Amino acid sequence: MKKLAVVVMVFTLLLSFTAALMAQEKAAEPVKVVHKYVGAAKCKICHNSPAKGEQYKKWSDSKHSKAFEVLGTPEALEVGKKAEVEKPQESDKCLVCHVIGFSAPAAAKDSTFTQTEGVGCEACHGPGSAYKDMKVMKDRAAAIAAGLNIPDEKTCLGCHNEKSPTYKEFVYADAVKLIAHPYPPKTEK
DSSP, rough: HHHHHHHHHHHHHHHHHHHHHHHHHHHHHHHOOOOOOOOOOHHHHSSOOOTTHHHHHHTTSSSSHHHHHTTSSHHHHHHHHHTTTTTGGOOOOHHHHHHHHTTTTTTBBBBTGGGGGOOOOHHHHOOOOTOOOOHHHHHHHHHHTTHHHHHHHHHHTTTSSSTTTOOOOOOOOHHHHHHHSSSOOOOOO
C-alpha cells in the first residue's frame, strides 16, 4: 500500500513538473503581433505640414489616392470587360492592387481604416498601428521593429507589373521620383 502511495506521488510530481515545463516553453514562444491598417488620416496628423514635407498632401494629389475611385470610371469598366470583370470596384482581380490590405483579414483593419482611400501610405509602408505613434516614429529602428516597411522596387513591382491589364513600362528610378516624399523634406541650396 505504501509502495502504491509512493508511485502515485512520484507520478503526480512528474505530471506537475512536465506541465510546468510545457507552460514555460509556451510562455517563451514569441507572441505574433497583428499590425493593423489604420488609414491615411492617421498619417496625416504628423505628415502634412510644409515644414515636415507635406507627405499626406503629396499622396492625396497623386494617382495612388484615386486608385479605388478610378475603378468606377467608364474607362475601367471597358478595361474590366476585356478582362472578364463586370464590376472593377468589387473584383478581387482589381482590388488586390487598387486598395490597401485587400487580402488582409478583418482583424488586421482598424475602425479608422477605409478601403476606399485607394493606395494609401500603408500600401507601401505596411500597417501602421504599431509604428504610428510619434515616440516610435522618431526612432527609425523602433519604427521598423514595429512594422514600418521601407519600400523598394520590389514593393512597387507587386502591382506595377505585366499582370495589370493597363500595364505600361515601369521604370522604378523614374517612378520613385514622381512619388518622392522625404521626411524631413530635402531643401535645395
